[in-house]
Amino acid sequence: MATIRDVATRSGVSTATVSYVLNNGPRTVRPRTQARVLAAMRELNYHPSAMARGLNHKRVNSIGVVTLHSVQSPLENPYYRPVLSGIVDAATRLRQSVNLFNGNVWESESSDFPVFCDGRCDGLLIFLPYVGNTLIPALKNQTAPFVIIGEGGTDPTVSSIDIDNVAVAREIVGHLIGFGHRRIAHFQGADYLLSSADRRLGYTEALAAAGIPFDPALVLTGDYETPSGYDLARTLFETAGEKPTAIFAANDRMAVGAIKALRELGLDVPRDVSVAGIDCSSHPDIPGTRLTSGDQHLMQLGETAVTMVMELINSAEPRIIKTLQPYDIVPGDTVGPPLIRA
Amino acid sequence: MATIRDVATRSGVSTATVSYVLNNGPRTVRPRTQARVLAAMRELNYHPSAMARGLNHKRVNSIGVVTLHSVQSPLENPYYRPVLSGIVDAATRLRQSVNLFNGNVWESESSDFPVFCDGRCDGLLIFLPYVGNTLIPALKNQTAPFVIIGEGGTDPTVSSIDIDNVAVAREIVGHLIGFGHRRIAHFQGADYLLSSADRRLGYTEALAAAGIPFDPALVLTGDYETPSGYDLARTLFETAGEKPTAIFAANDRMAVGAIKALRELGLDVPRDVSVAGIDCSSHPDIPGTRLTSGDQHLMQLGETAVTMVMELINSAEPRIIKTLQPYDIVPGDTVGPPLIRA
DNA sequence: TTGAAAGCGCTAACAT
DNA sequence: ATGTTAGCGCTTTCAA
Numbered sequence: 001m002a003t004i005r006d007v008a009t010r011s012g013v014s015t016a017t018v019s020y021v022l023n024n025g026p027r028t029v030r031p032r033t034q035a036r037v038l039a040a041m042r043e044l045n046y047h048p049s050a051m052a053r054g055l056n057h058k059r060v061n062s063i064g065v066v067t068l069h070s071v072q073s074p075l076e077n078p079y080y081r082p083v084l085s086g087i088v089d090a091a092t093r094l095r096q097s098v099n100l101f102n103g104n105v106w107e108s109e110s111s112d113f114p115v116f117c118d119g120r121c122d123g124l125l126i127f128l129p130y131v132g133n134t135l136i137p138a139l140k141n142q143t144a145p146f147v148i149i150g151e152g153g154t155d156p157t158v159s160s161i162d163i164d165n166v167a168v169a170r171e172i173v174g175h176l177i178g179f180g181h182r183r184i185a186h187f188q189g190a191d192y193l194l195s196s197a198d199r200r201l202g203y204t205e206a207l208a209a210a211g212i213p214f215d216p217a218l219v220l221t222g223d224y225e226t227p228s229g230y231d232l233a234r235t236l237f238e239t240a241g242e243k244p245t246a247i248f249a250a251n252d253r254m255a256v257g258a259i260k261a262l263r264e265l266g267l268d269v270p271r272d273v274s275v276a277g278i279d280c281s282s283h284p285d286i287p288g289t290r291l292t293s294g295d296q297h298l299m300q301l302g303e304t305a306v307t308m309v310m311e312l313i314n315s316a317e318p319r320i321i322k323t324l325q326p327y328d329i330v331p332g333d334t335v336g337p338p339l340i341r342a
Numbered sequence: 343m344a345t346i347r348d349v350a351t352r353s354g355v356s357t358a359t360v361s362y363v364l365n366n367g368p369r370t371v372r373p374r375t376q377a378r379v380l381a382a383m384r385e386l387n388y389h390p391s392a393m394a395r396g397l398n399h400k401r402v403n404s405i406g407v408v409t410l411h412s413v414q415s416p417l418e419n420p421y422y423r424p425v426l427s428g429i430v431d432a433a434t435r436l437r438q439s440v441n442l443f444n445g446n447v448w449e450s451e452s453s454d455f456p457v458f459c460d461g462r463c464d465g466l467l468i469f470l471p472y473v474g475n476t477l478i479p480a481l482k483n484q485t486a487p488f489v490i491i492g493e494g495g496t497d498p499t500v501s502s503i504d505i506d507n508v509a510v511a512r513e514i515v516g517h518l519i520g521f522g523h524r525r526i527a528h529f530q531g532a533d534y535l536l537s538s539a540d541r542r543l544g545y546t547e548a549l550a551a552a553g554i555p556f557d558p559a560l561v562l563t564g565d566y567e568t569p570s571g572y573d574l575a576r577t578l579f580e581t582a583g584e585k586p587t588a589i590f591a592a593n594d595r596m597a598v599g600a601i602k603a604l605r606e607l608g609l610d611v612p613r614d615v616s617v618a619g620i621d622c623s624s625h626p627d628i629p630g631t632r633l634t635s636g637d638q639h640l641m642q643l644g645e646t647a648v649t650m651v652m653e654l655i656n657s658a659e660p661r662i663i664k665t666l667q668p669y670d671i672v673p674g675d676t677v678g679p680p681l682i683r684a
Numbered sequence: 685t686t687g688a689a690a691g692c693g694c695t696a697a698c699a700t
Numbered sequence: 701a702t703g704t705t706a707g708c709g710c711t712t713t714c715a716a
Contacts, residue, residue, distance in 0.1 A: 001484065001485055001693095003692090003693055003694085004693060004694060004695095005693080013702075013703085014702065014703045014704075015693090015694075015695090015703090015704095016695080016696075016702075016703065016704080016705090017701090017702060017703080018694095019694065019695060019696080020695095020696095020702090022694090022695095023695085026696080027696090027701085027702085028701080029701075029702080030701060030702085033701080033702080045483045045484065047459065047460050047484065048460060048693080048694070049397070049460060049461045049692085049693050049694070050396075050460040050461045050462040051393050051394075051396035051397040051402070051461045051462070051692080051693075051694090052393075052397055052461075052692075052693035052694040052695090052708090053693080053694060053695080054392075054393035054396075054694095054708095055391070055393040055394055055397055055692090055693080055694070055695095055708045055709065055710090056693090056694055056695045056696085056707090056708055057694095057695075057708090058708085060393070060462065062441065062462070064439075073427040073430065073431050073641075074430065075417060075423055075426055075427040075430060076423075076427055081417055081418075081423075084417055085415040085417040085418055088415065088416065088417060088442055088444070089415050092444040097406075097441050097442060097443050097458070097462070098441070098442040099404065099439050099440070099441050099442075100430055100439060100440040100441075100442065101434075101439050102430065102434040116439070117389065118389050118390060118391060118392040119391045119392045119393045119394075119709095120392040120393070120402065120404065120439070120462070141387045142343065142387065142389065143343050282626060284624060284626065284629075287626075287629025287630045288629045288630060345708090345709055345710085346709060346710060346711095347709080355686075355687085356686065356687045356688075357687090357688095357709090357710075357711090358686075358687065358688080358689095358711080358712075359685090359686060359687080360710095361710065361711055361712080362686095362711095362712095364710090364711095365711085368712085369685085369686085369712090370685080371685075371686085372685060372686085375685080375686080390709080390710070391708090391709055391710070393708080393709075393710090394692090394708075394709035394710040394711090395709080395710060395711080396692095396710095397692045397693065397694090397708090397709080397710070397711095398691090398692055398709090398710055398711045398712085399692090399710095399711075400692085461693095
């Protein structure tokens with residue numbers, strides 16, 4: 001590869017001049033000289049080294065995206081994918097490249113050596129850090145700014161973007177109550193994610209607001225994955241006890257799993273049981289059925305996350321930005337009035 | 343950020359020693375000294391700079407992925423996504439980060455300044471370079487090795503991975519012929535992609551092998567996108583002339599578009615018209631229907647592409663690797679025997 | 685077993 | 701308007 005020296009020699013100027021031509025400033029170069037330099041660059045097929053430049057002005061125009069969870073393949077996950085799409089789109093528009101890291105691999109390797117903050121990214125987007133992870137504390141001790149996606153929680157010392165999990169859960173349970181349901185089960189997410197507790201809180205708040213007594217037997221813990229929703233539904237409907245007329249699953253995948261289980265048990269959704277989730281993600285397992293859900297506008301969320309981290313990067317002093325993404329309750333085919341028992 | 347100097351000062355050794363501790367060699371360091379250095383690194387929360395290291399040994403452990411086409415969002419594209427998944431998975435396993443570039447943006451900006459080969463990636467994976475693009479020629483003049491995904495074509499001077507487009511098309515058309523079809527339309531892809539011509543060639547070869555005369559009126563040109571398949575099907579079936587009993591679409595998206603159109607026209611698939619595609623990608627537009635298609639094993643293709651580029655990166659002298667990915671014809675619900683006219 | 689110092693390719697203050 | 705040169709943070713040869 002040709003270096004700036006080669007170009008300088010070839011065009012008979014100093015490296016400084018070449019550099020100024022390269023960057024269109026900050027110094028002005030005589031047009032004739034400039035032309036000579038440009039010609040030399042072309043002839044030598046010269047491309048400035050990102051490494052050398054980065055070493056100087058500490059800026060590489062790349063943002064890192066870390067998926068901390070051991071998600072098999074982030075791109076196949078209905079939550080990650082739209083967010084990532086939004087990130088890639090926004091970053092591209094802003095001329096930033098996107099650096100993907102599968103965090104759990106890097107973390108397990110040597111937890112105190114996060115390659116993604118070794119200068120190859122100007123800033124980081126961290127997906128769903130689970131409760132008790134070691135990355136976030138480590139990240140606080142270094143200079144690359146970062147934004148947490150989906151699990152900012154109550155920590156006021158980190159920048160984050162999320163929906164208001166309590167509110168969206170409250171509203172969607174309210175939606176079920178509005179249809180006349182009083183016996184509503186909740187399939188909550190894994191407890192190592194803060195959102196699980198938040199959505200559960202929204203659920204209890206909605207019940208309380210409607211004067212419906214809370215029944216702990218109706219709250220079952222899953223893990224945000226489809227099979228867990230399936231298993232919980234089977235457990236709930238195959239064992240003895242009074243059945244719920246509706247299920248609020250903490251996300252769409254669990255809701256879809258539940259619907260599959262219910263159908264296998266000969267129950268109709270929503271005639272026999274209503275089901276609602278959160279995410280408005282795609283769910284190929286129940287073709288033709290539109291799940292009642294809370295739309296997090298995940299792509300938009302990814303785009304906003306990029307603008308946030310860019311702001312942090314461009315900001316002189318360290319800052320904390322907290323964003324709550326607006327959401328919408330989207331009625332689908334899976335919620336109806338409760339069945340009146342004979 | 344602490345530098346290697348800070349660590350050296352703090353532990354009372356030279357920067358050289360710190361470097362050797364950092365890399366576990368090539369020189370051996372006395373255990374006591376090493377311990378002191380490690381302690382200092384920990385205390386200072388030291389992380390070596392990727393830029394500075396890269397500047398020396400020209401290796402950053404990152405592979406670049408360039409999507410040249412103006413795909414809205416690569417992650418939402420049923421061809422790109424599984425390949426990308428495979429890439430991310432394989433790269434992660436090999437401890438490489440993945441750098442995503444939306445090539446058409448970078449290219450349009452200043453076609454002679456490809457940031458993705460400025461040293462921030464050790465090697466590149468290039469998606470579907472269209473015929474006549476300026477990137478590939480430019481890439482040949484620089485040192486970063488690259489592998490072309492999906493459009494290696496006949497150029498023997500570039501490394502590439504693809505399926506045998508002629509063969510897969512020939513086989514799938516053979517599959518249709520096997521059902522008794524003799525009047526088979528072909529919706530071909532955009533002509534700026536080599537695969538379009540290849541698949542079309544496979545189509546004509548299959549016809550020839552079966553002694554079926556080629557009818558140019560049955561070959562229509564789309565662009566690999568769903569709407570084009572829809573439009574072509576409407577055109578074909580709404581205008582006068584003898585209708586085909588089957589359609590071979592050059593990819594699944596066009597096939598799906600065609601099926602939608604046929605259904606709107608009151609035609610049943612496969613009773614009235616059989617339809618086959620290529621890709622085995624997901625297609626939410628025809629829920630419940632399994633499209634007869636040729637499986638390219640796209641995730642696998644992405645994984646193999648990564649191992650290929652890693653081989654090129656690790657190879658001392660420049661090499662060219664050509665890989666043909668195995669494929670399978672996957673029978674679905676959309677192909678049946680032709681309707682016998684009264 | 686360790687230190688000193690010369691680069692890697694570029695930028696930008698300091699000269700002229 | 702342009703050249704000189706001292707770094708950026710690290711690796712590695714050459715010395716000790």
